[in-house]
Amino acid sequence: MADMMRAVRMVTDFDIEKGIPAQVGLVTVPKPEIVQDDDVLIRVAYSSICGSDPHILRGIFPDARAPRPMGHEMSGWVEALGSKATEKGLKIGDRVTGDFVMPCHACDYCQSGMPQFCVDLKKRGSAQADYVVWSESQVYRIPDNLSMQQAALTEPFNIAFHAVEVSEMRPGTDVAVCGAGGIGLMLIAVAKSCGASSVTVLEPVEAKRELAKKMGADFAIDPITEDVSSRAREITNGLGYACVFEASGNGASAANALKIAAKQAHVVYMAMYQSKFELPVNLFHYFYQNEIRLQGMFLAQGSMKRAIGLLSRLDLSAVISKVYPLEDCVQAYQDQVSGNYAKLMFEVNKA
Ligand SMILES: [Zn+2]
Ligand SMILES: [Zn+2]
Known part of the structure; x- marks a missing residue:
């Protein structure tokens, strides 16, 4: 049997007509595996809730249906590397963060410096879970002077x-x-x-x-x-x-x-x-x-590396209002919808 892990998922569908948002829940699902040669398997440390996540539950993307995985902001440790994930010199155990968006780097938009409009834009989120698999091109090493918790804020x-x-x-x-x-x-x-x-x-x-x-x-x-x-x-x-x-x-x-x-x-x-x-x-x-x-502005491409450089010099601890275990995901999403908090975050795994 495959290894299993915990993951936050949309567990019911939204009903736009009746104004009923989808519900989230914590489920047990198979642990993801490296599929592409340049994939990186990451053990998640922290994963935050995005301001856009409640919009998804209310149906802003009509195709986003249960059991949709949730979360795209994270920090974690490299657990395994595909045979061709060698461009950035990543090693097992390295602290990493990343961008859930994966442009093709080949289409006209990508080649014209507008990868956010890529005709084959892939989104690999699923970060509110024990493990995620992202392409090496989406992954960035966390500088030593940046904490794991604050590094989970890299994408926003x-x-x-x-x-x-x-x-x-x-x-x-x-x-x-x-x-x-x-x-x-x-x-x-x-x-x-x-x-x-x-x-x-x-x-x-x-x-x-x-x-x-x-x-x-x-x-x-x-x-x-x-x-x-x-x-x-x-x-x-x-x-x-x-x-x-x-x-x-x-x-x-x-x-x-x-x-x-x-x-x-x-x-x-x-x-x-x-x-x-x-x-x-x-x-x-x-x-x-x-x-x-x-x-x-639609997404932010091409600035991750510089953003991490500046982030590592700032103290953003005040932005993080509350940290929850994954088990409290229903409460965490309720708190997010209340609008009373800045950034809410899950501590998924400890070092
Ligand atoms: Zn976000
Ligand atoms: Zn493209």
């Missing part, structure tokens, strides 16, 4: 890191971050370490505003009780923010992001929005008069 950290890259944020400018979830909080740390002169967070939950300040935010606005536009003008001497990151996925926040943008501001919409949501934009004001640039 890379999203925050890449958002600052695509924003072309200049040092010495005022930056706003809408939404202080896991990615928003990490974005604050990245923007500060890349030279933002000030970072303002817009976040309705008080505990998250406090966390944002711990991560380096200079100002916090409660978009529910405060006049967002006038507070932003006050903070930026009437100019508005040169860079605005919309990391909440909330419609009202998506509108606020434009209201607080400076002339020629770069506004990055980087969250996963409801698929039917549309935002009316006054073109005369924002584009003709203010020359605003809007930037979308």
Whole structure:
């Protein structure tokens, strides 16, 4: 009989019509094996819950049906290597993290520096489990000065890191971050370490505003009780923010992001929005008069190695709200849906 392992799976299907989300559960499944020559078998140490995971349970990807594996953010140890997994010099026992996305590296998009649009984009998640098998091209060694727990944040950290890259944020400018979830909080740390002169967070939950300040935010606005536009003008001497990151996925926040943008501001919409949501934009004001640039973002490719380099210099322990054993996966997902926490994480295996 095959070796078995524990894994978090979607165990029931969602019902979009009735608004019933899918349920998760801990199940026993066969331990994955190396199939491709360049595969790496990883014993998972920590695996975090992504802000997008509850969207999957609510049916944002109609094809994602039970018993779908969950989780794509992790750190772990190399347990076995395929015969051709030799490019990165990995050894058994090495501490690694990775990117669940696997582009083909051969199609027109891949060859044009846009692997996120790869016509054969494979996603190998399943990281909320004792073991995962990923291709060597998806795997990155964890630097000695980065803890296993914090290394599990690499994939979402890379999203925050890449958002600052695509924003072309200049040092010495005022930056706003809408939404202080896991990615928003990490974005604050990245923007500060890349030279933002000030970072303002817009976040309705008080505990998250406090966390944002711990991560380096200079100002916090409660978009529910405060006049967002006038507070932003006050903070930026009437100019508005040169860079605005919309990391909440909330419609009202998506509108606020434009209201607080400076002339020629770069506004990055980087969250996963409801698929039917549309935002009316006054073109005369924002584009003709203010020359605003809007930037979308889908995944973050090509920046993992640099993101790990910066991550290893930052202390992001405040981002991790709670750590659960895999056995508490139902509770962990309930807590994630509550919106009261930044990043929730499973400790899957100890060293
Ligand atoms: Zn994620
Ligand atoms: Zn491709």
